Amino acid sequence: MKIAALIARILLGLMFLVFGLNGFLNFMGKQPPMPGLAGQFAGALIESHYMQVVAALMVISGVLFLINRYVPLALVLIGPVIFNILLFHIFLAPSTIGMGLFAAVLWFIIFFSVRSAFAGIFQAKA
Numbered sequence: 001m002k003i004a005a006l007i008a009r010i011l012l013g014l015m016f017l018v019f020g021l022n023g024f025l026n027f028m029g030k031q032p033p034m035p036g037l038a039g040q041f042a043g044a045l046i047e048s049h050y051m052q053v054v055a056a057l058m059v060i061s062g063v064l065f066l067i068n069r070y071v072p073l074a075l076v077l078i079g080p081v082i083f084n085i086l087l088f089h090i091f092l093a094p095s096t097i098g099m100g101l102f103a104a105v106l107w108f109i110i111f112f113s114v115r116s117a118f119a120g121i122f123q124a125k126a
Contacts, residue, residue, distance in 0.1 A: 005113035012106040013065030016058040016078060023055025038092035057081055065110075072117035075110060082107055 033039045064074035089097035
């Protein structure tokens, strides 16, 4: 399990570091707009600069995963991003959900390896 968690942590770290940096540097080139409501939603996120905040969270989490420091914090920061990626694809672009599901699986593998750090939040009473 340790090897699976290591591989998952490195893959997730690289994925979010690269895609987060692309949000700032645009080295992958401009993607063609998505059709319909998905394109309108993505356009609104980009025009409002909301995606710059998301890209910053992706870069921070990616670096934390890669240097293996504050991994539980990185999971907390990137969890809502992955959740929103999944929701976007489920409701607006279901045919392109593959990478989001892959990121979610990696997240759960890493979470399982550091679950003791989250023991306090799963208590019924304080």
